[in-house]
Amino acid sequence: MAKVKKTIKGLTIDADKCNGCRACEVICSAFHAAPRYSSINPARSRIRIVRDPLKDIYIPVQAGEYTASECTGRNKYIVDGKEYDECDFCRASCPSRDLFKEPDSGLPLKCDMCEDDPPLEKPKCVEWCLNDALIYAVREEEVDEAEVSPGDVEIGVESLIDKYGLKQVLDTLARRSKA
Amino acid sequence: MRYAETGFDLEIDLSRGSIERVESDPKLTQLHLGGLGINAKILWDRVPAEAEAFDEDNLLIFGAGLLCGTAAPGCNRTIVSTFSPQTRLMAYSMMGGFWAPELKYAGYDRVIIRGRSPELAYLWIHNDKVEIRDASHLRGKGAIETAECIRRELKQPEAQVAAIGLAGENRVFYASIEQGRSSASRGGIGAVMGDKGLKAIAVRGTKDINIARPAEFMALCDQIWKYIKFREEHPIQNVIPIIAGLGSPQEMKLFDEKWHTTNFMWGNSRTRRKDFWNEEVEKSWKEMQESVRTRLISCYNCSLKCGATITVPGIPTYMMKCYSKLTYTMAAYSDLEFGFKIAQRATEYGVDGFSAPQVMAFALELHEAGILTDADFPGMPADVEGRFFWLLDRIVRREGIGDALADGVYWAARKIGKGAEAFDHNTIKKHEQLPLKLGMLNPVYYLMYSTGEKMNITQIEGQFPQEPFRTREEREDFVSDWIQVPHEKFKRYLLDWEPRGEKSNPHYPTIEASCDIVDWQEKMHYLDDALGVCAGLSSFPLKPPYHIHNFPAFISSATGLQMDEAAVWQAATRNRTLLRAINVRRGMRRADDKPPEDHWKKRFPDLEAKLLDGYYKMKGWNSQGIPTKASLHELGMDDVAEDLEQRGIIGNGQS
Numbered sequence A: 001m002a003k004v005k006k007t008i009k010g011l012t013i014d015a016d017k018c019n020g021c022r023a024c025e026v027i028c029s030a031f032h033a034a035p036r037y038s039s040i041n042p043a044r045s046r047i048r049i050v051r052d053p054l055k056d057i058y059i060p061v062q063a064g065e066y067t068a069s070e071c072t073g074r075n076k077y078i079v080d081g082k083e084y085d086e087c088d089f090c091r092a093s094c095p096s097r098d099l100f101k102e103p104d105s106g107l108p109l110k111c112d113m114c115e116d117d118p119p120l121e122k123p124k125c126v127e128w129c130l131n132d133a134l135i136y137a138v139r140e141e142e143v144d145e146a147e148v149s150p151g152d153v154e155i156g157v158e159s160l161i162d163k164y165g166l167k168q169v170l171d172t173l174a175r176r177s178k179a
Numbered sequence B: 001m002r003y004a005e006t007g008f009d010l011e012i013d014l015s016r017g018s019i020e021r022v023e024s025d026p027k028l029t030q031l032h033l034g035g036l037g038i039n040a041k042i043l044w045d046r047v048p049a050e051a052e053a054f055d056e057d058n059l060l061i062f063g064a065g066l067l068c069g070t071a072a073p074g075c076n077r078t079i080v081s082t083f084s085p086q087t088r089l090m091a092y093s094m095m096g097g098f099w100a101p102e103l104k105y106a107g108y109d110r111v112i113i114r115g116r117s118p119e120l121a122y123l124w125i126h127n128d129k130v131e132i133r134d135a136s137h138l139r140g141k142g143a144i145e146t147a148e149c150i151r152r153e154l155k156q157p158e159a160q161v162a163a164i165g166l167a168g169e170n171r172v173f174y175a176s177i178e179q180g181r182s183s184a185s186r187g188g189i190g191a192v193m194g195d196k197g198l199k200a201i202a203v204r205g206t207k208d209i210n211i212a213r214p215a216e217f218m219a220l221c222d223q224i225w226k227y228i229k230f231r232e233e234h235p236i237q238n239v240i241p242i243i244a245g246l247g248s249p250q251e252m253k254l255f256d257e258k259w260h261t262t263n264f265m266w267g268n269s270r271t272r273r274k275d276f277w278n279e280e281v282e283k284s285w286k287e288m289q290e291s292v293r294t295r296l297i298s299c300y301n302c303s304l305k306c307g308a309t310i311t312v313p314g315i316p317t318y319m320m321k322c323y324s325k326l327t328y329t330m331a332a333y334s335d336l337e338f339g340f341k342i343a344q345r346a347t348e349y350g351v352d353g354f355s356a357p358q359v360m361a362f363a364l365e366l367h368e369a370g371i372l373t374d375a376d377f378p379g380m381p382a383d384v385e386g387r388f389f390w391l392l393d394r395i396v397r398r399e400g401i402g403d404a405l406a407d408g409v410y411w412a413a414r415k416i417g418k419g420a421e422a423f424d425h426n427t428i429k430k431h432e433q434l435p436l437k438l439g440m441l442n443p444v445y446y447l448m449y450s451t452g453e454k455m456n457i458t459q460i461e462g463q464f465p466q467e468p469f470r471t472r473e474e475r476e477d478f479v480s481d482w483i484q485v486p487h488e489k490f491k492r493y494l495l496d497w498e499p500r501g502e503k504s505n506p507h508y509p510t511i512e513a514s515c516d517i518v519d520w521q522e523k524m525h526y527l528d529d530a531l532g533v534c535a536g537l538s539s540f541p542l543k544p545p546y547h548i549h550n551f552p553a554f555i556s557s558a559t560g561l562q563m564d565e566a567a568v569w570q571a572a573t574r575n576r577t578l579l580r581a582i583n584v585r586r587g588m589r590r591a592d593d594k595p596p597e598d599h600w601k602k603r604f605p606d607l608e609a610k611l612l613d614g615y616y617k618m619k620g621w622n623s624q625g626i627p628t629k630a631s632l633h634e635l636g637m638d639d640v641a642e643d644l645e646q647r648g649i650i651g652n653g654q655s
């Protein structure tokens, strides 16, 4: 299979360096305001600091995928003697919490790595984090061509087929498409 | 639409249990900017001059600075204003942290509280939903504990809570309002909150703050970050480490306490221990600090780390900032471990870290002098650390001798009598000061100590070096990139200022130069307190990122108001003058404008009188320190002049 290059943008998050200032929230919300920078509202930010100062918990989390239902069977983490809540590390915009939803409409928010034209040198939250808790990391990966973009729907359908079998999925689809 | 501000105030009457959302007059923003300025205007307009701190008529105002909630770095100050039970004058104290921006996001610029709740209550502000809630289950709880309880019961982990502890509930004259890593401590504003029966204000907001000219404003913010980075990499040369950087003094980060421990006084501002600091002390203090300090932390939207989470084994975690690390330690002639331990309890009780230790040291001096006897201290432990804990517990409950001490050094001394007054040697206008006793009069500091409405030197000084540089080269180096000066003449003042000889203290800086320097320093504080800018990025350190040349652009692009440097300067003058008028109306006069008698060994009564005359004159005040009709007119405050005239405070014929 042919190989192609794929750029993967991401952040290395050094939570130990976070001082809890929320500058990243400020700038993310401003950058995504329309017109740009015209308003500030951390509740609209696509990065949030999950913080509990007395427990010394500071976790910068970027908004990831939307999920329609919350997890069942949640876990607590204990790391270095600190107990983290079940959802602390999760990036989902999820019905279980207020995080990563537009405060007015409730629509999910998702980090877009500050996509812009022309592209920014680095994402805004990284630029405003003077403590180097957020470090921009871009890497190129060689992947099989077929793997490049299976598409969200395809992944979803595949997992459904895995679970219920092709026939049941087809029957359901047929029923849904008539409805 | 209103920009940078929300345009709404919350009016709470605790006696009636009423809550109103009231649109504010945009003209006030143009005149007073916001924060302290508008707080002062409201106090002037609405609190009768005769009202005492604990009258229902007294207002307690939590004001967010004009730029709070915008993206301007380090703009996060809540300015709490009221009348002080201790000084009986206007009290205002600022807190950093996260509260003011949250209030703005909830849709309000300030919360104005009057009356008294029949039962202990707390206020819950969640965007448009505002409730007065029962707080009887929180009675007696610590300030930090209270905040945690409220967040839990509301299921609002992101709510910001400002609360009082036992000291506020019991109206201790130096009770603070605590807010996690920050507190508004000076002037006994926590006692007024307690008197109003208000245990806490919790706030959560998810609305927008709008910016008038976004691109321009954001470019200014970027410049501030850039300059902060530059200053972090380029500390000021030829000064002691504690003032070389930005922010509040970096007490949590730095270990070297030579300067504080050998220059500031120990006990009841009594003893200087010039040879206290040595390698052994440094080593053990450093180990101590590192062992309890979990993380360095900041306020909202600021990259500096002026605070820290402190966990001493066996006691609950708390957050500390700045100099409270040393105030208890030094007042008790003890060590850092004791300081970290007692500060935890003091934070939960909610007392001012400047005043409380001095009051306790004062009490122990009276005991030693036989003015107070063993009978006044039943069951007090023998060791000094134990004694401090014992006293603190009594003070916040107003038990036994704690009742008199809860009124602060000045009032306690008068209540106790028998010569106790002589031990009250470190108050200005009845308010405890930094424990400093020095040699030669410094004319600039003389004026700041005497006249500052803030009655707290760290909140007045800044910008201009505290001491002359030793050599001409050092001075030239310092002024070479001194962009913050409002006028070139300040460079000359510094270049000419010598450690010794003709051009040295007390006769240099000259009277005129001293007045100029004080004017600049205090104006910058007045601007910060109106805009909600942290003094640690502006008026307090040398060569800060914010200054008089970039403030106008910040204000204009954020609010859409057109204000040039002259207009901004005038707003600061207006606010400064209004504060003076408020205190003058309550009886403050020239005789009150003085430092503690023994602040300097070498005093110069003639020169001091001339300095005060010069300062009043430049301010447009008369020889009693009262703003003249003409100067009030010039600032657009004819209503203030009229009021003072009616009361006979300024004469009819006066110009």
Ligand code: SF4
Residues within 6 Å of the ligand: A017, A018, A019, A020, A021, A022, A023, A024, A025, A049, A060, A128, A129, A130, A131, A132, A133, A134
């Ligand atoms: S800007 Fe950086 S230090 Fe500040 S909260 Fe965000 S991640 Fe933490």
Ligand code: SF4
Residues within 6 Å of the ligand: A027, A028, A031, A045, A046, A047, A062, A063, A110, A111, A112, A113, A114, A123, A124, A125, A126
């Ligand atoms: S990368 Fe951009 S969109 Fe994503 S969290 Fe950071 S600032 Fe927001």
Ligand code: SF4
Residues within 6 Å of the ligand: B074, B075, B076, B096, B097, B246, B247, B248, B297, B298, B299, B300, B302, B303, B304, B305, B306, B307, B534, B535, B536, B537
């Ligand atoms: S400089 Fe320090 S005190 Fe000021 S806002 Fe920043 S962290 Fe807070």
